Amino acid sequence: MTLALSELSVQPSFLFAAGSTETALAFLEVGAVALGLALLSRLAARLGITAVPLYLIAGLAFGEGGIARLDVSTEFVALAAEIGVLLLLFSLGLEYTDVELRNGLKTGIPPGLVDMTLNAGSGVLVGLLLGWSWVAALLLGGVTWVSSSGVISKVLADLGRLGNRETAPVLNLLVIEDLAMAIYLPVMAALIVGGTFGETIASVSLALIVVAIILASALRFGVRISARVGSGSNESVLLGVFGLVLVTAGVAQLFDVSGAIGAFLVGLALSGRAEERALELLSPLRDLFAATFFVFFSFQIDPADLISVAGWALLLAVVTAGTKVATGWFAAARRGIGKKGRLRAGTILIARGEFSIVIAALGASLTDGAELGALAAGYVLITAIVGPLASRFSS
Amino acid sequence: MSANVRETKLPGVGVRYEFTSEQGQSVGVIVHHDGRREMLAYDLDDPDACHSLLTLSDSDTHVLAELLGTSNVTETVAEIRQEIEGLAIEWVPLSKASSFNGHSIGQGRFRTKTGASIVAVMRNDNAVAAPGPEFVLEAGDVVVAVGTHDGLQLLRTLLEE
Known part of the structure; x- marks a missing residue:
């Protein structure tokens, strides 16, 4: 991950200095932000939407050029945000069992390809129209490609559509997107590091090899690893899984493969009882750190930048809402589902969310990074709010 | 089924x-x-x-299944359940992709691996009660097994693979 990691200079004594006013101020600031976010997540629950767009707005308001600049200690927050990304990706990996992933691969390739071509294609195209570098344009493609499985599974459950026939192709599509990310993220991480053509080819291949090795061993030894870390007291499972996620992410990061993908693969590897316990124990931790990540992400965005790309964000949202509806329509039609069902499948896929922000954050160090971040934030703001509403009205 | x-x-x-x-x-x-x-x-x-x-x-499911159920297997096993605390029963369909298709129950060594016992196999609406180790499983069979919750979970993963 590239979120200002270079700024991380850890000062161990800082937070523990008894009675220092700095510590008191830090507590007050972080506490006030947390309380604010608590209110926002309450509001989101009442509106029936995900809290992600509201967190982004909060970050905008209190960050760079916002209405009030909060002066929280950046090193501490940056590390917490990084951990948030890891835990987000980890719980995404937990969502599906390896059997489900294999089944998804069997049936889901054609709709997955349509999904990628239409949605990632539109993003890349807009990136190039904006005059960005190829890497930045490819990242924007990722932003528009991936639907938010978090938003979608919640909306499906809320609307009582889990049993609907079009739900199976929708969920299969999400599985395929997840798997595609296992290749996309490391490749992008390698491309961002850059270098000459030869060096890039070498680092991309290395990244893919590392992912293949981790993935193969995850599928091979998943059951054994799960048995090892999944037993014992809550405390030992929590620390064991958290440690495993961080260590794997660290190893992946050493190979320039992006730590996030390491965390994702740990999530894939865990199964059975370990998966259930990890989900139960780490969810609160994930919510805490992920909220930090979303706020910190938009904290660094200048609202002026956001306003200047607002038109593009809206255009992109309209175009890719159309392409997602087409994707869902196609995937559902293949299963012999009627027109109403196809429309429901299409509209539910519009919502983008956490993953799009993670992808945009990857590109923070690029020349076009600031614009990419602002555009992604605006885009997710629109689709995460409009998507669930559109799917509600489609029935 | x-x-x-x-x-x-x-x-x-x-x-x-x-x-x-x-x-x-x-x-x-x-x-x-x-x-x-x-x-x-x-x-x-x-x-x-x-x-x-x-x-x-x-557990609601078991109650409802008993109320609706006409299968003798359900009734007898339900009786066992009442006698032994911590024991559960599970219906596990054998998928086409399962590697145990065409294998006998003995070859599968299910009891050794999971601690769960196969007490019946439902095939084409008929129940084969208490099948022996030589009984050969086929795709579409529904295996009825009794064991601990964890053991049955394990059996389910085995049979679905």
């Missing part, structure tokens, strides 16, 4: 079973990963949409 029950995997959620009743109504059941069962009725004018009738916990 009759032959025209359609099974659909819902990644991240569980499995949905569905059949058409003799009166022409489509009925569905979602078995969630956490053991909850959700009963669904499909709309007549939009056969892809459904509404949830009720949600049952793991």
